[in-house]
Amino acid sequence: MPRVYIKTFGCQMNEYDSGKMRALLGQGGYVATEDVDDADLVIVNTCSIREKPEQKLASFLGRVLPIKRRRPLTVAVAGCIAQMSGSKLLKQFPTLDLVFGPDSVGRVQSLVDAAQTRRVVDTEFHSDTASYPFPSDLDPDASGRIGALVTIQKGCDNKCTFCIVPSTRGVEVSRPIDEVLAEVRALVARGVRELTLIGQNVNSYGVKLEGHPGFAELLHRVHAVEGVEVLRYLTSHPRDMGPDVVACYRDLPRLASHLHLPVQSGSDRVLRRMKRFYTREVYLDLVRNLKAARPDLVLTTDVIVGFPGETDEDFEATMSLLEEARFEGSFSFSYSPRPGTPALRLLEDAVPPAVVSARLERFQSRQREIQLEAHASLVGHVLPVLVEGPSAHDEGVVCGRTSGFKMVNFPGSHTMMGEWVPVRITRGFANTLRGEAV
Ligand code: SF4
Incomplete structure (x- = not known):
């Protein structure tokens, strides 16, 4: 049987897409392998949120493509870098066989078949969003696991100025509730106990679906599925988190006591430049309401340090927000300019790299102290x-x-x-x- 090795970089969305590819290729006879030297087909599922994954892709292909000199091997690049770079990747890597974007995951088998006779690029977005084909096949690797991801949405209609996702994953499409529930039930039947619903902005779930079921309704419906013991979700946009979702933390006991709520900055001026459409006060109000609904809620967040134009005062606002919100974890990064994003126009105000590094170090060090304090307070419980x-x-x-x-x-x-x-x-x-x- 032919063997496929899939290397996944980036977020849960990519993890999920890789699982779907394993499932779809499995129907075509492929068996997953953990050993690249054993593979007939290698797929690198890429991420382009920051620069590092692009370097990782180049270094990974640098190791894999030479194998083709010794034996037949099909090599494909999928995911966000594939979507952004398209045929440029074929030029950059002359022995690469296939490039396809996130919207083409459902066609992976036919693309791999076509790549046996010619080099293929498929980065078209699915044009009819009303009939967007979310693959329903289950990742064979998820068997025996306690937790599983379920996609509820693809793409994003926001335009946060630093973010490349709207260009790489296209417009937002919500998956119909019945499809989500069917996948949840199938996973529970396999023994999964903890479900994580994933989307780029889950709080806007359903706005384009018939009947406009909201995210709160989806949470209630999934929570009601027998066998779902823990319900989590990623990722939220604070602007779109309504009181009905906050109330879920009061009403749904199996909704996990953890929320990842990206804030990005504590400064209103920076939030405006990022086009996040909420203020620090709105964010902190939301945190207060959430904690009132679920007092033991653990909050984590994303923070970008050194966004163009960030002053000392702006950064101090982020530090003080960290104290007020008491995040118990954060993904904090220095700002990374991404091709085609609106923030590139702000680069004349770029913060000097040494200043960014010092700020990031200070943020991360205080974050670590808060985590230690929070964890020390749990000793004995x-x-x-x-x-x-x-x-x-x-x-x-x-x-x-x-x-x-x-x-x-x-x-x-x-x-x-x-x-x-x-x-x-x-x-x-x-x-x-x-x-x-x-
Ligand atoms: S909401 Fe998230 S995915 Fe959408 S543009 Fe903003 S940061 Fe990117």
């Missing part, structure tokens, strides 16, 4: 942990997550996998907790 499996590092230790998405390691055995175990926290590190089953 008993938290329910859904066990995911053995620890990758310690023999005789298992790991799992709390509802608040805290990773907890504790002595245990594989028989605990998929079980809720009450764990007394004995030690807090910056990113994980240590404990013992009680």
